[in-house]
Amino acid sequence: MASGDHGTLYVGVTRDLQRRVEQHRAKAVAGFTKRYGVGRLVHAQGFGDVRDAITFEKRLKRWRRDWKARLIEETNPRWEDLYLHMTAAPPATPCSWIPDSHSAASGMTDWRAAVLESWTLKF
Template identity: 45%
Template sequence: MTFWYVYIMAYKPNGVIYIGVTDNLDERVREHKYKIYPKSFTARYNCENLVYFEEFDNGEDASTRERRFKKWKREWKVNLIEEMNPSWTDLSINWNLDNNREFRVNK
């Protein structure tokens, strides 16, 4: 079974945040951390810390949740992050993101 994730990346507490959706959280976080797409929002604003995520059984529910998050007031987003992760710690810090594997970027 494939799971889908809505996630929030940030650089520092109360700084710029990015909300995304993916069916491969490990890979997507790795792309953000290593700035695979250097002109992307997360690369430009150094949003490299995974500070929040939710898991879903299907992509439609995850996409709906992402769209709703993006419409929320910033205060609500910050409160959501701080409920799960009060110190804004990088939740992926101990993940094995397979740093030796090469990326293949489709252009």
């Protein structure tokens, strides 16, 4: 987490990322993140085993700041708040059956007109 673009950094481990980020953003927990205004999720990494996550957290806390920044920028070069993406509603998916001009021109969607034309009496 960060306080802003290239701001104060915070590293932590949690089982419930969304809940933990919401706590930091609401300043509900006294401590480092509240004191330094850290509330922007800029990097997250999943682990299958909590022990692996804790080992990585301890290693990451010893990293130089520029190494941490490089890690963030590999997947989030603009330091965007990933929490906003995580909680955003998925985009609406357009119906796939709506014909486009190519389908309509091929006659794939204009079957009714062909049937009606075949039933029309011609003189």
